[in-house]
Amino acid sequence: MSSNIIETRDLKKRFGNFDALQGMTISVPQGAIYGFVGPNGAGKTTTMRILTTLTKPDHGTATVAGFDVLKERRAVRRAIGYMPDEFGVYEDLRVWEYLDFFAACYEIPENARKTLVNDLLELVDLSHRREDMVDKLSRGMKQRLSLARTLAHDPQVLILDEPASGLDPRARVEIRELLAELARMGKTIFFSTHILADVEDICTHIGIVEAGQVVMQGSLDQLKAQLLETRDIVITLLDNQQAEAVKTIALGRMGVRTVEFITPRAGRTRLRVEMIDTDEGIQAFHRALFDAEIVPLGFQEEEKTLETMFMKVTRGLVT
């Protein structure tokens, strides 16, 4: 197969009357940090459960690290570290005992476990809490401990379900840094989220899902390039009359795709002009307004974010 470490083809899964997955096809390249973005109920968790051999798809195939999730489950389990969205607590264990237990579950011999546990705690910066009870940790620390657990058997792929959900801003940044660090160590990270800021900061790849299907997928650079094809100019004007005039001028120009009124700010009318043009073309458009004796209060190119892209490709099908 190709260099894709996770590959699914046309996954379908039905729970009762609810179609959780309707042909989910994703590919995650080796070494990527892949952000799996979508609204709640879009099928992110179901996809992850299939990839971690916990759920059987009704239809379709999936491979992780070259192993089939249905036919070679054991090899798949060895290759992945999985963190579900709920933190599984053994409230009566100490931090090091928790890691020691899971390391033992991965058949790591007893004499190797002590150093391993210490290294893992060092990595997630929890060495000082080694002897504390697990349920005494803050949510951010639990999440870091969870991450340490997924690393116990040195897997190639980390599958993380909402690693940053419910964390305070500081803990979120810490997790984010940790993920970046793990990616530098050569792990492929496949994580789901609905926080776009996370994706923008650390992801190399992104897949946007809605209603059990991928609506857009690829490397972040690719997607941004696609997105940057058109440019948005927001023009602030004194009143509606001027705005109508600007609209007529804009629609008369080459390269302008749409013109729409957007929410007024401080009583000023605002227009968004979506156009494909060079910098010189935008200057010419600006000058054309002055030629028509309209002086805009503001003429500004809007920076495009993932959020705008996200809103564009999803249709809000899932409530």
Add this chain to the structure above:
Amino acid sequence: MSRIAWVSVEALSPREAALNRLSAVMQATGALHAVALLALLALGLLRPEGGAWAAGLASGLVGDAPLFILLGLSANMGAALLLAVALLGQENWAWPLALGAWGANAAALLAWGYLPALALLIPLSWLLWQMWRDRRAYHANPVTIKELRGRMRGARAFAIISVFVLLMGAFTVLLYLITLSELSGLSVVETGQVGRTLFRGVVAVELALIVLVVPALTAGAVSGERERQTYDLLTTTLLPTPTFLLGKMVAALGYMALLVLAAIPLQAISFLFGGISQVEVILSVVGLMATALLLGALGLFFSTTTERTLVATIRVYIFTLALVIGLPIASNVLLGGAYGFAVNGVGVVTSDVGREVGAIYADMLLTSLNPVTTALATQSILVNQQALLTFNVRLATTGELLPVIAPWALLVAFYVAAAGGLLLAAVWQMRRRSV
């Protein structure tokens, strides 16, 4: 097709697959013993005159060899099945279990020429060799360690044992005072009576505790992990299913064993009054442990049949009730307590020898399936017959002597075998559900 298979092979490591084969050999050995046991019983009991060897036993022609064979088959069946589970779980205690069974059978073969021992010795010798070849497979169970670390930490475990021993102590004192006031009117007081009453009371409370607590301890083993949302975590690790189940089992029983051991000094108070020997104390502990083993396995089996702890708990208590209360009532209705009467030297009302022998043996087996009747019968045997394993009862019809087995030995063998079978069924059930 792969869904019907015992377990889909792709989820097993080469070592697990190899252990599966070793376990299958021990399961087959256990099944062989069970078939032999049933054949022996059928031979002995089915015919109306009491069967061939039962009639022979009654006439003193055969001696008690068939009884020892019956006992040996039951014990080896239990050992084989328990070993089959221990192998699957890669437990380090598979070693002492296998070596102990090997040693006991070799000794029986050499000392008494007990040939049926070969049925276990041959597969067991092969097994020990195989175990030695992959000796790294057997290690301390991580689930047991985790459970015990959680359960025994801090003041809670200590407090529970202390309160338990205190309550048991108070109960013993109360029992002593009651017994004393009952005896105070009599001119001759037999202190052995006091000792036996106290001992019986303590054992009864311990048995009640085991019957009430042990099923609940293991009924939540699987569903509890689901409710804590750690079940998925464990499923995605390489932890073998049998290791998980046995880890839960051993941890629950270890805790129970601690409580039983902690109460031994209270049982031993009876020594002050006499009427009780060390043998009885040891037998009571062995019997209680076997009961805990069976009920624990029962709870574990039911916890693999459902996802909800409550359902599993209800199911296991229904079975426990049937075993502890329903069975003695049923056997009493069907057989009229023939075995107990015979032990106490009272005959059954029948004129047919064969029928009497049949009733005594059938009741002996049913008595051995229930901890309460077993405890009562064992004590009266120890007191009236001074016998540990086998002894003779006098038939009411002909006045001849009939050899019978003490029920505790059968109970331990049956319970161990049933526990082994239930644990295997639990492993099968859980692997099947995870496919």
